[in-house]
Amino acid sequence: MKYYSILIVAILAGCTTPDQSQESLTTKKPPHYGNRAIHPFIQKSIQAHYPNGIEQRGISFQFRDRFYSCYYDRGTYCFTRSYMSEEVSIQDTLSNGGFFRFLDGELIKLSQEDSLKFMEGLNGVIYFGFLPDRLTDPAVVADSLEPQILNGKKYHLLRVRFTEEEGGEDFDDEFMYWFEWDSYLLDFFSYRYNRDGGGVRFREAINRREIGGLIIQDYLNYKHEKLTIPLDSLSLIYRNSALELLSKIEFTSVKIK
Numbered sequence: 327m328k329y330y331s332i333l334i335v336a337i338l339a340g341c342t343t344p345d346q347s348q349e350s351l352t353t354k355k356p357p358h359y360g361n362r363a364i365h366p367f368i369q370k371s372i373q374a375h376y377p378n379g380i381e382q383r384g385i386s387f388q389f390r391d392r393f394y395s396c397y398y399d400r401g402t403y404c405f406t407r408s409y410m411s412e413e414v415s416i417q418d419t420l421s422n423g424g425f426f427r428f429l430d431g432e433l434i435k436l437s438q439e440d441s442l443k444f445m446e447g448l449n450g451v452i453y454f455g456f457l458p459d460r461l462t463d464p465a466v467v468a469d470s471l472e473p474q475i476l477n478g479k480k481y482h483l484l485r486v487r488f489t490e491e492e493g494g495e496d497f498d499d500e501f502m503y504w505f506e507w508d509s510y511l512l513d514f515f516s517y518r519y520n521r522d523g524g525g526v527r528f529r530e531a532i533n534r535r536e537i538g539g540l541i542i543q544d545y546l547n548y549k550h551e552k553l554t555i556p557l558d559s560l561s562l563i564y565r566n567s568a569l570e571l572l573s574k575i576e577f578t579s580v581k582i583k
Contacts, residue, residue, distance in 0.1 A: 364461075365468035367484045367503075370510040371458040378539040380459050385540075387580040389451055396452050407448045418448050454529075454545075455577055458503070458512050465489050473507070476514070476561045480507035483558060502557035511541070514564075516557045526550040528560045528569055538582030545575040 372380075386395040392409040404421040417428045425445040427434055436444070453460045461468070471483040486501040504514040516528040529545040536542075548569035550560060563569055 365470070365484065367470060367482050367505055367510065368458055368461045368466075368468060371503075371505050371512055372462070374510040375458060375512070375541040376539075380456070380540065383538075383540070384583045385456075385581070387455070387577045389455070389575075389577055393579075394448075394451060394455075396456070405448055405452050407451070418444055420445055420448050454575070457515065458505075461486065461503075463488075471558060474504065474558070474561055476504065476565060479513075481505060481513070482507060482510070485557070500557060502560070504561065512543075514561065516560045518553065518557060524553045526553055526555060526557070526560070527572075528564055529575070530564070532574075533576070537580050540582055542577060542580055544577060546571060547573045547575055 381398045381400065384395070384397050386393070388394070392407055394408075395404075395406045397404045402422055404419070406420075407418045409416055415428075415430050417431075419426045419428070425441055425448075427436055427441075427444060465488040467487045467489060469485045469487075471485055474481050474483050481504040484503045484505065486503065488499065499517060499519045501515060501517040503512060505511065506513050511531075511534070513531050514529065516526070518524070518526050526549060528548040528550065530548070531543040532546055534541060534543040548564065549572050550563065550569055555563075560569070
C-alpha cells in the first residue's frame with residue numbers, strides 16, 4: 327500500500343493543471359464506465375484482461391526510450407510521458423484539464439499544431455497499450471461479424487468505428503478485433519488510418535503476462551500496402567505469411583498498483 331500511495335501521488339502531481347495561461351487541447355472524452363451500452367464482446371474481453379478492474383490503478387511502464395504513466399478514476403484520467411532530448415528533460419501531461427508540455431520543469435507555450443501532435447502521440451501509446459479497456463470510449467460504434475478460424479482457433483470478430491461528434495480528428499479510422507472464442511482474450515487486431523497518406527496495420531499479441539492482476543501483452547506490428555483491403559481479410563493474409571513485419575512493440579518495466 328505504501329508503494330501504491332507513492333505511485334499515485336507521483337502520477338497525480340504530474341497532472342495538476344498549471345496556473346499559467348496557455349491554450350490547451352483535450353483529447354476524446356475519457357472512458358465512460360457503466361454510463362453507456364458496451365458491446366458484450368468488449369465487456370467480456372475487459373473482464374478477461376482486467377478481472378480486478380483498471381480504475382483507481384496507477385500504471386507505469388517504459389516504451390522504447392520513454393517513460394509513461396496513467397491513472398483512471400471514475401471519469402478522471404491522467405497520462406504522462408517523460409524522456410530526455412539533447413540533455414533537456416521533457417514531460418508531457420494529458421488530463422481532463424488539457425495537454426501541457428514542460429521542459430526542465432518549466433511550462434512552455436505550444437502552437438495548436440504542436441499541441442495536437444504531441445497529445446495524439448501520448449494518447450496513442452496509452453490507447454494501444456491498454457486495449458481492450460479503451461474500447462469503452464463513448465465514441466466507439468461496435469458491430470460483430472461472422473466468427474473466423476485463425477491458426478486453428480475460433481474467434482469472435484468485432485468491427486469498431488467512431489462517431490464524428492466524439493471521435494476526434496481521426497473519427498474515420500476503422501478497427502477490427504479478434505477475441506479468442508472461449509477466453510475473450512484479444513489475440514489480434516487490425517486498423518486502417520487515413521492521416522498522413524493512410525496505412526493498414528495488423529497486430530499479433532505476444533508475451534502475454536499477468537502483472538498486478540492485469541493482463542499485459544506486447545505486439546508484432548505488420549503492414550499491408552493496399553489501403554482499401556477489407557480488414558477482416560488480413561487474418562488470411564497473415565496466416566499465409568504475406569504481411570510485412572514493421573516492428574515489435576514492447577512494454578517494459580511495467581508497474582501496476
